[in-house]
Amino acid sequence: MYRDEIVTQPTERASSQEEVLVALARDGDEHAFGELVTRYQALAARVARFVAPGVDVDDVVQEAFVKAWYAMPRFRQGAPFKPWICRIAANEAKNQIRSARRREALVLRETSAGRDDRSVPPPEGQVLAREDAEALVRAMNRLGSNDRLVLAYRWLLDLSEAEMADALAVPAGTVKSRLSRAMTKLRTAIVAEEVQA
Amino acid sequence: MSAQRLSRMTDEELGEALRALEPMLLQPPPPEVAGEVGAAIDAGRRPRRRLSSRLRIAILIAAALLLIATAAAAAKLVIDLGGIRIEREPTLTTTPTSSPIAGVALGRSVTLTEATAAAGFTPVVPRELGAPDRVWLTSGTRAFDQPDMVLVAMAWLQRPGLPRIPGTPFGASLIEVRGDDDVLVKHVGAPFDELREAHAYWIDTPHEVELLTRDGTRVFPVTGNVLVWQRGALALRLETDLAQRAALDLAGLSRH
Numbered sequence: 001m002y003r004d005e006i007v008t009q010p011t012e013r014a015s016s017q018e019e020v021l022v023a024l025a026r027d028g029d030e031h032a033f034g035e036l037v038t039r040y041q042a043l044a045a046r047v048a049r050f051v052a053p054g055v056d057v058d059d060v061v062q063e064a065f066v067k068a069w070y071a072m073p074r075f076r077q078g079a080p081f082k083p084w085i086c087r088i089a090a091n092e093a094k095n096q097i098r099s100a101r102r103r104e105a106l107v108l109r110e111t112s113a114g115r116d117d118r119s120v121p122p123p124e125g126q127v128l129a130r131e132d133a134e135a136l137v138r139a140m141n142r143l144g145s146n147d148r149l150v151l152a153y154r155w156l157l158d159l160s161e162a163e164m165a166d167a168l169a170v171p172a173g174t175v176k177s178r179l180s181r182a183m184t185k186l187r188t189a190i191v192a193e194e195v196q197a
Numbered sequence: 198m199s200a201q202r203l204s205r206m207t208d209e210e211l212g213e214a215l216r217a218l219e220p221m222l223l224q225p226p227p228p229e230v231a232g233e234v235g236a237a238i239d240a241g242r243r244p245r246r247r248l249s250s251r252l253r254i255a256i257l258i259a260a261a262l263l264l265i266a267t268a269a270a271a272a273k274l275v276i277d278l279g280g281i282r283i284e285r286e287p288t289l290t291t292t293p294t295s296s297p298i299a300g301v302a303l304g305r306s307v308t309l310t311e312a313t314a315a316a317g318f319t320p321v322v323p324r325e326l327g328a329p330d331r332v333w334l335t336s337g338t339r340a341f342d343q344p345d346m347v348l349v350a351m352a353w354l355q356r357p358g359l360p361r362i363p364g365t366p367f368g369a370s371l372i373e374v375r376g377d378d379d380v381l382v383k384h385v386g387a388p389f390d391e392l393r394e395a396h397a398y399w400i401d402t403p404h405e406v407e408l409l410t411r412d413g414t415r416v417f418p419v420t421g422n423v424l425v426w427q428r429g430a431l432a433l434r435l436e437t438d439l440a441q442r443a444a445l446d447l448a449g450l451s452r453h
Contacts, residue, residue: 030235030238030239033234033238034231034234034235037230037231037234037235038231041227041228041229041230041231042227042228044228045227045228046219049222049224057225057228058225058228058230061228061230062228062230062233062234062237065230065234066234066237066238069234069238106222107222107223108221108222108223109221109222109223109224110223128214128217128218128221129199131199132199132202132203132214133217133218133221134199135199135200135203136203136214136215136218137218137222139203140215140218151212151215154212155212155213155215155216156215156216156219173282176409177282177284177382177407177409180382180407180409181407183208183211183212184407184416186211187204187211190200190203190204191200191204193200194200194201194204
């Protein structure tokens with residue numbers, strides 16, 4: 001019944017919809033949880049890719065949502081779902097790195113046409129010079145998964161400060177220094193890469 | 198060449214570069230796992246085990262004790278004074294450069310009047326120190342699109358009764374920040390003192406200070422003795438080569 005209401009009231013605010021979906025999922029409604037999976041699976045995949053590039057992302061995302069389902073009864077009512085699922089996906093990706101006992105690197109896709117048809121082209125107006133992209137990827141690969149995660153939350157997933165605190169499971173006041181430290185490490189890695197090159 | 202270009206970027210520009218980088222990465226198509234997740238749930242994978250009530254009580258007590266211990270440890274590790282934060286940690290992995298009171302690091306050189314007008318608050322100038330010999334002004338980090346915070350730094354040249362802080366020409370420096378956002382983070386490896394009566398903290402071991410400005414983050418070594426305290430919304434940091442009692446007198450925090 002709730003699902004019908006959600007579908008037939010398009011003007012309802014997205015956040016209210018999400019609160020209803022989360023409340024239903026907490027009560028064991030699999031359909032509502034399925035809607036949350038559809039909404040957040042791409043986000044969870046982006047988190048996994050930055051924490052553990054090279055792992056089976058589908059596997060990480062699937063496992064993360066299964067764990068989330070079993071943890072739903074403990075999910076705090078009224079809390080935002082997005083940072084929570086980010087945290088579960090990041091933990092699952094880290095688990096997979098540990099079990100695989102290897103760490104893969106972020107890799108730039110080939111520039112020649114046809115090498116990777118599935119990749120999404122860069123959005124217009126957001127073009128980064130290839131040379132800069134290569135330097136940035138090498139620097140990112142020098143960072144630990146936690147620092148990459150902080151940078152991804154801030155710059156790629158646009159999490160707010162409060163959401164970052166939730167996703168990282170740290171006090172709100174710590175987020176900025178974590179971010180600042182990750183940026184400093186990135187700058188250090190950029191310089192180190194140049195020296196090595 | 199590109200590393201130099203990237204290094205010169207502000208945090209905001211570097212963040213935008215990261216944003217532009219993501220679509221250029223090799224990545225598989227977005228997952229479609231709703232069906233698989235639903236199937237796994239229907240199959241009842243990893244059903245939750247019911248524990249005996251005695252075992253549940255034991256686990257709850259252990260968890261509560263762990264939580265209390267963790268909270269107590271965390272309270273000792275991080276002290277938040279608004280714009281200034283002190284973190285107790287064994288090491289900092291970043292590489293420090295020169296002393297923060299080298300001048301340039303603390304922003305542009307201004308007069309005290311200019312600093313007062315730009316900061317939006319009247320900087321506290323200890324009577325014992327008199328008018329500062331140098332004043333600098335810098336904007337704090339703009340992360341999360343919040344309004345800029347302003348940091349005012351003042352320094353006094355060495356003179357009798359105000360010995361030189363090693364590595365600088367100054368005998369005292371005072372940094373003031375108003376607001377709740379971290380602009381200055383101190384990373385202290387050794388234990389430091391809480392001066393309960395003065396509502397201040399005293400750090401007399403070499404440590405590092407991280408300055409979060411609009412132009413990025415820089416880390417500096419600190420060799421002087423540092424007194425940190427709060428006055429309303431203002432966080433203050435006094436660095437000298439003086440002993441604790443003399444520093445408290447200078448800051449006007451002594452109880453006579």
